[in-house]
Amino acid sequence: MQTIGQQLINGLSLGSIYALLALGYTMVYGIIKLINFAHGDIYMLGAFWGYYVINVLHFSFIAAMLSAMLFCALVGVIIEYCAYRPLRHSPRITALITAIGVSFLLENGMSYLFTANTRSFPQVIKTVTYHLGSLQISNVQLLILGTACGLMLLLELIIKKTTMGKAMRAVAVDPTAAQLVGINLNHTISFTFALGSAMAGAAGVLIGLYYNSIDPLMGMTPGIKAFVAAVIGGIGSVPGASLGGFIIGILETAVQAIGLSAYKDAVVYLVLIVILLVMPAGIFGKNVKEKV
Amino acid sequence: MRTRLKANLVWAGLMIFGFILIDGLEFAGIINTFIENMLVTIGINVILAIGLNLIIGFSGQFSLGHAGFMAIGAYATGIITPTITTIGGFYLSMFIGVIIAIIAALIVGIPTLRLRGDYLAIATMGAAEIIRLLINNLKITNGAAGIFNIPALASWATVYVIMCITTIMTVNFIHSRSGRAIMAIREDEIAAEAMGLNTTRWKLAAFVFGAATAAVGGSLHAAYIQTIAPSDFNIMASIAILIIVVLGGVGSITGTFVAAIVLGALDTILQNFGTLRMIIYSLALILIMIFKPAGLLGTWELSFKRFNRQEVADHE
Amino acid sequence: MSSPLLTATQLVKNFGGLNAISNVSVHFDQNELIGLIGPNGAGKTTLFNLLTGVTPVSAGTISLYTDHGVKTVNGQTPAQVAQAGVSRTFQNIRLFKELTVLDNVRIAMTNHYHEGFISSLLRTPKFYRTETAMTVAAEKLIAIFDLSAVADQPAKNLPYGVQRRLEIVRALATKPKLLFLDEPAAGMNPEETADLTRLIRQIQQDFHITVVLIEHDMSLVMTVVERLYVLEHGALLAEGTPREIQQNPAVIKAYLGGDA
Numbered sequence: 001m002q003t004i005g006q007q008l009i010n011g012l013s014l015g016s017i018y019a020l021l022a023l024g025y026t027m028v029y030g031i032i033k034l035i036n037f038a039h040g041d042i043y044m045l046g047a048f049w050g051y052y053v054i055n056v057l058h059f060s061f062i063a064a065m066l067s068a069m070l071f072c073a074l075v076g077v078i079i080e081y082c083a084y085r086p087l088r089h090s091p092r093i094t095a096l097i098t099a100i101g102v103s104f105l106l107e108n109g110m111s112y113l114f115t116a117n118t119r120s121f122p123q124v125i126k127t128v129t130y131h132l133g134s135l136q137i138s139n140v141q142l143l144i145l146g147t148a149c150g151l152m153l154l155l156e157l158i159i160k161k162t163t164m165g166k167a168m169r170a171v172a173v174d175p176t177a178a179q180l181v182g183i184n185l186n187h188t189i190s191f192t193f194a195l196g197s198a199m200a201g202a203a204g205v206l207i208g209l210y211y212n213s214i215d216p217l218m219g220m221t222p223g224i225k226a227f228v229a230a231v232i233g234g235i236g237s238v239p240g241a242s243l244g245g246f247i248i249g250i251l252e253t254a255v256q257a258i259g260l261s262a263y264k265d266a267v268v269y270l271v272l273i274v275i276l277l278v279m280p281a282g283i284f285g286k287n288v289k290e291k292v
Numbered sequence: 293m294r295t296r297l298k299a300n301l302v303w304a305g306l307m308i309f310g311f312i313l314i315d316g317l318e319f320a321g322i323i324n325t326f327i328e329n330m331l332v333t334i335g336i337n338v339i340l341a342i343g344l345n346l347i348i349g350f351s352g353q354f355s356l357g358h359a360g361f362m363a364i365g366a367y368a369t370g371i372i373t374p375t376i377t378t379i380g381g382f383y384l385s386m387f388i389g390v391i392i393a394i395i396a397a398l399i400v401g402i403p404t405l406r407l408r409g410d411y412l413a414i415a416t417m418g419a420a421e422i423i424r425l426l427i428n429n430l431k432i433t434n435g436a437a438g439i440f441n442i443p444a445l446a447s448w449a450t451v452y453v454i455m456c457i458t459t460i461m462t463v464n465f466i467h468s469r470s471g472r473a474i475m476a477i478r479e480d481e482i483a484a485e486a487m488g489l490n491t492t493r494w495k496l497a498a499f500v501f502g503a504a505t506a507a508v509g510g511s512l513h514a515a516y517i518q519t520i521a522p523s524d525f526n527i528m529a530s531i532a533i534l535i536i537v538v539l540g541g542v543g544s545i546t547g548t549f550v551a552a553i554v555l556g557a558l559d560t561i562l563q564n565f566g567t568l569r570m571i572i573y574s575l576a577l578i579l580i581m582i583f584k585p586a587g588l589l590g591t592w593e594l595s596f597k598r599f600n601r602q603e604v605a606d607h608e
Numbered sequence: 609m610s611s612p613l614l615t616a617t618q619l620v621k622n623f624g625g626l627n628a629i630s631n632v633s634v635h636f637d638q639n640e641l642i643g644l645i646g647p648n649g650a651g652k653t654t655l656f657n658l659l660t661g662v663t664p665v666s667a668g669t670i671s672l673y674t675d676h677g678v679k680t681v682n683g684q685t686p687a688q689v690a691q692a693g694v695s696r697t698f699q700n701i702r703l704f705k706e707l708t709v710l711d712n713v714r715i716a717m718t719n720h721y722h723e724g725f726i727s728s729l730l731r732t733p734k735f736y737r738t739e740t741a742m743t744v745a746a747e748k749l750i751a752i753f754d755l756s757a758v759a760d761q762p763a764k765n766l767p768y769g770v771q772r773r774l775e776i777v778r779a780l781a782t783k784p785k786l787l788f789l790d791e792p793a794a795g796m797n798p799e800e801t802a803d804l805t806r807l808i809r810q811i812q813q814d815f816h817i818t819v820v821l822i823e824h825d826m827s828l829v830m831t832v833v834e835r836l837y838v839l840e841h842g843a844l845l846a847e848g849t850p851r852e853i854q855q856n857p858a859v860i861k862a863y864l865g866g867d868a
Contacts, residue, residue: 090585097538098581104574266425269418468728476715483702487716488690
C-alpha cells in the first residue's frame, strides 16, 4: 500500500511534466493538424534558458520559469512563422518532415553552440523532503504538481473564457468558416504556438529542477512520450492531454516499480496501441465518421 | 506488346549498364572503400524507402515503424550467419528474416490498419519501438550491446542486384490489380469498399509487402556493415527512411531513387563539416520542403513506355 | 409475377436519439426500374446506405436473392454486399480522382479477375493473360458509354457530367444485379438529364439488372420508372406506379405543401 502511494506521487510528478508537454502537441495538432516534432526541443530550450538565467543572471526560480515561458513562446511563434506557415496548404506529411527538420536543427544547433555535454541544473530551491506517514514527498515534487495543475487550469480558462480561446476553438473546428466570421487565422495560430510553447518552457525548467541534469537531446524521448500522451487522451482535447500525461507518468513509474524498467517504454506503447484499438480517437477524442 | 518488350529491354539494359559502370570504376580504383560504402548505403536505403513508399505513397497508410521490420531482418542475419558462415546461410537468414517480418507485420497490421492517418503512424511507431525494446532486452540478440563481427557475406554487387529485384517486384506490385486496389483505397476508401474491395486485406497486402522489403534491407545492412545494435533501429531510423520517401516525392519510385542518392551524397560530402554537418542537413531539409512541398519529383515516374507512346503519336 | 431480388423488412436506423429511418419495408424485383423520392432529409440516402451496408441497420432484415439462394446481407460489410451483386453511385461523386478512367473501371473488376499475387509480382504469362482480359473488358464497357476518348485521363480532369457517367460505368463494372443511383442527375441541365434518362433505361434493359434511383427531378423519375417509393421523415409515405403516386393526396401534400 505504502509503495503504491509512493509510486503514485512519483508518477504524478513525472506525469505532470508529460501533461504540460502534451498540451502543446494537442493544441497545435487540434488547430493545424501537425505533429509538431520540434515541441520536445522547445522544452529543451526552456530548460537551457532556465539554466543560463539562474546561473548567469541569478534569477529566482519564479523569474526563471516565467522568463523561460516567455522565451519559448517567442521561439514557438518564430518557428511557426518561418517553417510551418509557408507550408499551410501543402500536404501534411511535408509539414511533418519540416517539423522533424526543425527538431534536428534545434538539437544540433544547441549541441554546436553549447556542446552536447550534460550539465547539472542549478538547484535554486533547496530540496526538502516531507514525510506524510510512510510516504515521502519533496517540495520540488509539490512545486511541479502545483505549477503544472495551475498552468493547466489557466490554459483551460484561456481557451474557454477569452476571445482568443474562442477563436482557437473555432479554427480547430473549421478554419474556413472561422475566417468567414472574421477570425484572423494567422494570429490565432501564432497564439496557439505561443501558448503551447510557453507550457513546454515551464516544463523544461521544472524538469531541470527535478532531474537536475539537462542536455541538448533531452527533448527527444519526453517529446515522443508526450505526444503519445496527447494521442491517448484524445488529440485536440486539453483535458485529454492532461489525463494522458498523468496516465503515462503513472504507468512508467508503476512498471519501473515492479522491476520491469527495461520494458517501461514498451508497456507505454502497448497501452497506446490497445487504447487506440478500443477508442480510435483516444479517450476524449471525437470519432468523426465520414458522411456518405 | 512490342512497347512492353522494348521498355523492359531498356530497363534491363539500364540495370546492367549501372552494374558494369560501378564494376568498371571499382576496377579502375575511382571507387574507393569510402565511396563504395556510400553506394551500398544508398542501395540499402532505396530498398527500405521503396517499401515504405509503397505503404505511404501508394496505399496511403502512414506507417512510422519501418525500422522495426528492418531490425527483424538485420537480427535474423546477425544471429544466423555467424553459425552458418556461407552465402547460403546468408540467404537463408534473409529468408527467415522476411518470414518473421511478414508475421510481425500481420500481427501489427491486422489490428492497427483500421486506424487512420496520424493515429496509424503513432501506432506503428509504437509497434516498432516494442520490437526494438524486445531486441534490446533479449539474450539471443545480445541486448543493448548488439552483435559484432557478422560475417561479410554481402558485397556491393549483392546489394545492387537485390535492390534491382526489390524495385522490379515493387513496381510490378504497383502495376497490377493489387496496386490499383491499394491506390483506390488511398483515393477513396468508402468508394473502394462499395466496389467490393476488402480494404483491410489490400491495405495489409501493401503493409506486409513493405515490411518484407524492409527485412531484406535490414539483412543486407547487417551483412555489409557487420555490426548491429538496437539503437540503429530506433524512431530516428524510421524517420530517416520516411525523409527519403517524402523528399523524393510521396508516390514516386523514381523520386525515392533520386532522394536516396541526393541524401547519400549530401551525407558523404558533409562528413568533412564535423559538427556543422547535421545543422546543414536539417536546414537543407527544411528549405527543400518549403520550396518543393511535393518532394523533388512529386509523383513523376521515369517510364520508357510513355516515351514510346509519344513517339507513336509523333509519327502519326 | 416477377421474381424478387431484394427484400428489406422493417428497417430501422437511429442516429443517437434521431429516428432516421423507421420501419421501412421495400422490395425490388428482377429487372425493375424503381424510383425513390422524397423531400430533403427524408432519409433516401440513409436508406441506400443501409441497403448497401455502408451504415449498419439498427433493426430489420435485408435479404438478397442470389444465384446461390437467399442471403441475409444486413450486418455485412459494404464489400461483402457489393460482392453479392449490389453496386452504387454516390450523391457527391466518389471517383478515384487521381487514377485514370480505365483504372477506375478496372478497379471495380478486381474481384472478377484473379491474376494471383505472386504471379503479378513475377509477371508470369497468367498475369498478362488476366490483365489483358480485364483491360479488354474494361475498354469495352468504356466504349459503350462513350468514354474511350478520355480513357487515359485522370478522373479529376473530367467535366462534372462525365464524372457522373463514369461513376455509373464503374458501378456496372462490378457486374451487379442491383444498382443504386444516388441523384444521378444532380447538377445537370435539362438536356443532360434527358440523355441520362435514356441511358439509365438502356442500362437497365441491356444489362438485365434492377436499377433503383433517388431523384429530386420529378420529371425524370415519372417518365422513366415503373414503380416508386416515397419517403418522408424517415417513413414510407406511399408506394405505387408513377400515375398512382401523382394522384396520391398524401404525396401531393408532402411535396406541394398544405395548399395543394
